[in-house]
Amino acid sequence: MALKVKFVICLHSHQPVGNLDFVFEDVYRQSYAPFLNVFEKMSEIPVSLHYSGPLLEWLDTHYPEYLDKIAEMVDRGQVEMVGGAFYEPILTLLPTKDRIAQIKLMQHYLLDHFQADSSGFWLAERVWEQSLVAELADAAVRYTLVDHTHFNYGGFEGVPGGYYTAEDRGRAVTLFPINEDLRYLIPFSEPEKVLAYLKKFLNKSDDEAIVVYADDGEKFGSWPGTHELVYTEKWLERFLKLAKSNEDWLELTSFEKILRENRSSGLAYLPDASYREMMEWSLEPEQQARLDSLYAEFEKKPEQKVFIRGGSYRNFRKKYPESFLMYARMLSLSKKADTEESRTFLYRSQCNCAYWHGVFGGIYLPHLRNAIFENIIAGEKTLNEPAGITATDMDLDGRDEWIVNTEKMKLIFDPDRGGRLLSWDLKEQLTNFQSTFTRRPEYYHHYVTEGGAKASEMTGVHDTPLLKEPDLKKDLAYDSYQRVSILEHRFSTVPTPEEIRTLQFPVDLPFIERPLAVNATGDRLEMLDHRFGVNKTIQVDKNTFSVKIHCKKEDNSPLLAVEWNLFTLSPTAPDKGFFANGEFIGHAGTESSLEGKELQFRDEYRGFSIAFQLSEPAEIVIAPLYTVNLSESGIERVFQNSTIFFVMPMPFDHALKLQVQYTQLFS
Structure with a gap:
């Protein structure tokens, strides 16, 4: 029986490049501000926070006092800042040099603004591929987070606790499993039910059990119905007080503290994956219907259901030609961007939200697609490309597209x-x-x-x-x-x-x-x-x-x-x-x-x-x-x-x- 359950609360907050200003404002008021206020009043309870670059830039412009408050909470040891790729790209879609650059951008920002030397990494949409290990290690990333279903796909049974070591070509990075069950329990179930779930982990380990809850910050106030639940009905405050009152068996902690105090549970070689819903969304409609039927058929056979999974995140580029066009043009700019100004536009164009679609609007939102192209075009403008007609196989179908470039326009046929x-x-x-x-x-x-x-x-x-x-x-x-x-x-x-x-x-x-x-x-x-x-x-x-x-x-x-x-x-x-x-x-x-x-x-x-x-x-x-x-x-x-x-x-x-x-x- 475990001595204690060590429990990490990690919130990921993000708004995409090009999102409407009133959306930033609404979500700030509904979610980001009240969430931090609750933790500020309960200064003895630690929390790990990740903010994407576009959101940090907006906060810096509109609510610098919010960032000051985070800096104070970091200074007193309550907030642990988790890094990431600055403009929230899907890392596996980028050339290696852009992957490293985006990670370094975030590391420098966190150090400059919060004096936080973060070795953690929020993996956008938890899109994992084994080749990331060496590159994350090269960028001085010590740990990242993936869903516990990633581990199930890799042969792990049930809900793994602890943390694990991913290895590739002799390089290593730590993986923390995100508990999927908690993503559905919090904040929609009563705090007592969540605590009862956590207590079950006492019986699953002879060592200290480690459980990670990591989810979207917007879920705490801006998702439908959640502001009233979390703040008016005080779900968050009630949950934190209940957790604190059970500290004889439940320790609220941070990733860095766990890495200092607990040893790795062993090696983990995980297949390419994202969270379960993302892999479903990447499929065509008729394939999603068949997958749903399979899930229903194996609902009472969890040990077999784990082998049922959807497609690859990369499939969105095939499912939506509009996504592939943005992707192809982004890669074209990546090859040419040779100044700090052009690279900044490039990195902004890599923000993931407009490249896919699931329960959120994504690629269907015109202003998000517009923002991607706005940054690609701005980046290309800095390069002063000559006028003329050139041919290139942008969509990799073996046949050339033709690009006509003038002083005022660029056309692709x-x-x-x-x-x-x-x-x-x-x-x-x-x-x-x-x-x-x-x-x-x-x-x-x-x-x-x-x-x-x-x-x-x-x-x-x-x-x-x-x-x-x-x-x-x-x-x-x-x-x-x-x-x-x-x-x-x-x-x-x-x-x-x-x-x-x-x-x-x-x-x-x-x-x-x-x-x-x-x-x-x-x-x-x-x-x-x-x-x-x-x-x-x-x-x-x-x-x-x-x-x-x-x-x-x-x-x-x-x-x-x-x-x-x-x-x-x-x-x-x-x-x-x-x-x-x-x-x-x-x-x-x-x-x-x-x-x-x-x-x-x-x-x-x-x-x-x-x-x-x-x-x-x-x-x-x-x-x-x-x-x-x-x-x-x-x-x-x-x-x-x-x-x-x-x-x-x-x-x-x-x-x-x-x-x-x-x-x-x-x-």
């Missing part, structure tokens, strides 16, 4: 799939006007068709989700092709805005994604179609580019449509919208149909306009595209793109010309 425009940087605005999003099935969409939970039934973000809006079903549409730009369609009739929004128009995928041969000369990119006879030529100036389309007439499809999808952030903001012939048509989320040869989109907030001018009269159809996606507060509708179709009789004796003019409205 994919000739292998119809010559589509994948990326369109407006350098002065630090905006990728093609940070659009493709609608796809998600496993949780069955709640939209079957009905979600009521607000009163929500006790945590992993419950049956709340449907935050009525009639979400009407926006539950799935795209059969990637919603980017300069996509050609063949129609027999002009689609309506409603048909475009709900994808109720014929999609000829082989035509849209036909492979094109490339001939690049000077400022021209000619893409030739040998199958359908629809060729296009791109010619670029510093702030203008033109698209010429040559095509032969189809008897059954006499209309040619050219599709554009524009990344516009807000559907109703009064400072952005569409104009024709000088007259306002509607905001970015408008549904409109008009005839003409020109269309303009103006964004007064970001200070630019885009003018489309056609050589032929066209039916111009505009529609908004929304996704139906999950966030921690429920399933909601999120505006992603403004979609434009230019539809005209298919030319067959001369080329259609579409000129695109970018204008900066103010400097």
